[in-house]
Amino acid sequence: QVQLVESGGGLVQAGGSLRLSCAASGRTFSRYAMGWFRQAPGKEREFVAAISRSGGSTYYADSVKGRFTISRDNAKNTVYLQMNSLKPEDTAVYYCAADDMAPSAQARGYDYWGQGTQVTVSS
Numbered sequence: 001q002v003q004l005v006e007s008g009g010g011l012v013q014a015g016g017s018l019r020l021s022c023a024a025s026g027r028t029f030s031r032y033a034m035g036w037f038r039q040a041p042g043k044e045r046e047f048v049a050a051i052s053r054s055g056g057s058t059y060y061a062d063s064v065k066g067r068f069t070i071s072r073d074n075a076k077n078t079v080y081l082q083m084n085s086l087k088p089e090d091t092a093v094y095y096c097a098a099d100d101m102a103p104s105a106q107a108r109g110y111d112y113w114g115q116g117t118q119v120t121v122s123s
Contacts, residue, residue: 002026002098002112009094009117012086016121020081022096022114029077030054033103035110036070036081038092038119048094049081050103059103064090086121093118 008020022034035050049070050059058070069082079096094117097110104110 002032004096004098004112004114006094006096006114006117009119011120011122014086014088014121014123016086017084018086018119020094020117022079024077024098030074032098032100034072034079035097035099035103036094037097037107038094040092045107047105050105051079052103057103059105088121088123091119091121
């Protein structure tokens with residue numbers, strides 16, 4: 001079992017930045033590929049970014065490529081999502097998730113989920 005707790009969300013103006021954190025507890029964090037997903041009101045949950053167990057490989061949705069950066073610190077059991085040049089369309093609840101296999105853009109592949117953190121970008 002892995003418990004995930006996101007933090008760092010908030011209200012920011014368009015063009016601003018936020019850094020989300022996801023702290024993991026339970027089983028060995030480095031065993032898991034990690035992903036970030038988001039869900040806006042009335043929309044389905046969508047993939048944002050993913051990172052391999054070692055952090056050596058990262059993957060991004062086209063909509064955030066070049067603006068968001070996913071990273072992890074296995075010593076701190078934490079995965080991060082640095083979000084720059086934020087746009088109003090980035091407004092959503094952001095979730096981190098853990099996958100005991102390879103990083104994936106498919107939500108159904110993830111085994112554990114956090115409770116989410118709200119990100120609101122004003123225009």
